[in-house]
Amino acid sequence: MKILYATSEAVPFCKTGGLADVAGSLPSALAAEGAEVAVVLPLYRRVRERFGSQLTFLCYDYVNLGWRHVYCGLFSLEKDGVTWYFLDNEQYFDRPDLYGYMDDGERFGFFSRAVVRMLDHLKFWPDVINCNDWQTALVPIYLKDDGVREERFRSIRTTLTVHNIEYQGRYNPYVLGDLFGLDAGWVEDGTLLMDGDLNLLKGAILCADAVNAVSPTYANELKMAYFAHRMESVMRQCEYKLYGVLNGIDMDRYDPAKDPSIAANFSAEDMAGKDADKAHLQRLMGLREEPHAPVVAIVSRLVSHKGLDLICEVLHDMMKLPMQLVVLGKGDKKYEEFFHWAAQQYPGRMAVRLDYNEELSMAIYAGADLFLMPSKSEPCGLSQMIAMRYGTVPIVRETGGLKDTVHAYEAWRDAGNGFTFANYASNDMLHVIREAVYLYKDYPDAFSRLRKRAMACDFSWARSAGEYLRIYAGVTGQVWPAPEAAPAEETPAAEAASETPAEASVSAEEAPAAAETAAEEARPAEAPAPEPETVPAEEAVKKAAEEAPAVKAEPKKRGRKPGSTNTAKKAAGETKKKGTAPKKK
Template sequence: MKVFYVTSECWPFVKTGGLGDVSYALPKALKKEGVDVRVILPKYSTIPTYLKDQLKEIAVFNVQVGWRNQYCGLLEIEFEGIKFYFIDNEYYFKREGEYAYIYGYEDDAERFAFFSEAVIKSMEKIDFYPDVVHINDWHTGMIPLILKSKYSHLERYKNIKTIYTIHNLQYQGVFGKEVLGDLLGLSDDYYNNGDVEYYGGVSFMKSGIVFADKVTTVSKTYVDEIQTPFYGEKLDGLLRANSYKLEGILNGIDYDLNNPTTDPNVFFKYDVNSIDNKVKNKLELQKILGLEINPDIPVIGIVSRLVSQKGFDLISYIMPELVRENVQLVVLGTGEHQYQSMFNYYGSKYSKKVSARITFDSALAQQIYSGSDMFLMPSLFEPCGIGQMMAMRYGTLPIVRETGGLKDTVQPYNQYTGEGNGFSFANYNAHEMLYCIQKGLNLYKDKDIWHKLVRNAMSTDNSWKNSAKKYIEVYQGILN
């Protein structure tokens, strides 16, 4: 089976969030199951130099973007046994400056219209006509429509199937209706008949949902949630109408990269049979962050974008009460100003109890996963969530709200059976969250129970192996 995996970001080349992790780990897992999988993404200026220097140019061609005839370079690198291809056009993807980012520009519609056309044309240049094109999020949502409208009459393209994965429904790629003709060279009929129209604009994500052969999202609970008005971001009606082709497949994490026995960022290596070493990581974390060094004080970690979706208004509301508990809070991330300021304030006022690092630091993130006792994710919604799975891998018990992938991966502690790998609360309520935190803090005092839960968490299988097999079943289903 041949799969072309199309993404706007992929670790270690470029990553802004969970999509970058998935785009690396899922193809790697698919390859282990015997799939001929190739990955393609834009060649951004922010790709690390050591990787950029290894790219080989394999083709140069032109791409039509509406009336524009644009240069396109196609580059290749083989990384960990997988071929990665890069679409090169500096006008679209070389954004300069210390804080250059990959999304959020005024010309995003044009940039990803170009990318979508270039991906399809690149198949000819590398002589790789896949059975399945697997596309991800709004940036690639126009590819199924372009394939059907412009290429389906060609023998090599007509049998290609498409699967569209929604990682976060909130980001939909909505632009003015003129993009259809001006950038994509498509008929206004697709707008007038409602296929891509979204409240007077054109939605790349809606196009993906309508024209893909299969639509997946990243947890079973999220599939159900996005078909309701609260979570559906005004696409719930469309998703209900297309429910026959919806499926939820839980993300995983890379167990080779995220392994407390080999992780170079972990101060003291450990596994499920040597969890006593975990406390040494906590003491080292307390030391480097300037907190009181005390093995008996539980540490709650947060590694996240500091945005409202992640439940930080709940945390803000109960912070005065939380700092009165015998607990330390360690925060790493950047985001909305109000939350950055709130954590900076508490970090300054309670410097021995609260540490706020308003930055992105991948090494410190791993040290927080390994050195914390609990990991807080009270999200308003969470399509899948990576943090809770990372935490469990490192024996740190997650405290989550029961939504999306958090509900699907965290089994709350049951005091009668001893089962569970974390703690959860149902309602989006600050004091329900605080009660859940306090339950964890009280249980932490009983080391026998606590160590059993840590072992449960570390024994939970959140690897990509099972998920990769489910994706292969989906691919086979649309090919038959």
């Protein structure tokens, strides 16, 4: 199966969020399962600066986007069994940031158009293209549009992965022709029109052959108005092709036993390094070195749907507990100002870094004891998986991927891998935080077992890759996993041997009824036909019929059954119907 994965960012080349982690790990997992995989993404400035010397220039072409005739260069890189393609246009992508420009619609309109028109220059013609979020939402639409005129595009199937439905790519419908080069009919028939706006994500959902969310729970939530950002009717309409596949993490990259970025390595069998990482984190963040005080960590974008309103409401009650709090992230100004102010109120017990630093985040994952994610909505979430991998027990709200990955601690049967609450309410969150802190303080053995269960969870991409391949197989009509190469052609004797059991079972049932009195009549009927290709099979049938009475010996002891001669004649007649002929006297 040939798969082209279209994305706007991917680790290790460029990253702003969880999409990059998925795009950086899933393709290599698909390749490990035997698929032929390539990834295509823009050639941003930061990619050129870091990896320019490793890129190979393949060719260039011109892409028509509305009234524009635009240059597009094609570069490639081989890595982990995957071919990485980079589409180059300095006017659109030679910029310091990936997103946030007034012409983002035109930039990613060009990218989607170039993905389709540059297919001729790739090393294979894909069976399926996996698109991601609104930045590549025009790919299924362009394939449908071009497929009307060019038959070759009709063989390509598309899937759309929705990482966060909040970002939909909405524009004024009057720019459809000038900006994206599409006919007004796409808006007039409602395919791209949503609430009076041109909605690229809606069009992709309708045009794609399959749509998948990044967790099973999120796939169900997308059909509800509370989570779908006014797209619930579209998602319910496309429910027949909607799937939910839980994301994974790179288990080798996030391995506390050999991670070089943390102060001390450790494992579930030897947790001594975890204590050293905690002490290192406390020194690094300016906290008091109190080994028996649990460190609660938050590593997140500081935006409303991450549930930060709940923390703002009960922060002072949280800090009354015997715990320390660490916050790392940046985002909305109101949350940045609140956490900066709160850290000044609790010196030595609360530390805040209003930035995102990969090295510091790994120190927090390794050194903290509890990880807080009270999200209002969370399509999948990778932070809780990474935290569990490093023995940091999560406290989450039951939504999206958090519900699929974290199971509530149950003291009565010593089960679960974290702490959860269902209602979006600050008091419910505070209750669970209090439960977690006092389990750590008062019942260290129970907390240690809980931590080990969290570390034992399997969040590898191998599981998720298999589910993606089943979706691809469903839309392409291919069989997956692919059948192995057929062995050498069997000889007639081998074919006869494979057919013998079924025929022998029939003969074995008929033979006891015929008994020995019908032997003379039955034997001529079982004689092989003159056709040479059927001789081996019928000799096997004859042999089975002769041996069957010896296996079932009891009918001989009872003597002749009434009507046994007629039964034998009937058996002989049935044998003739199968194509055998009696010998001529």
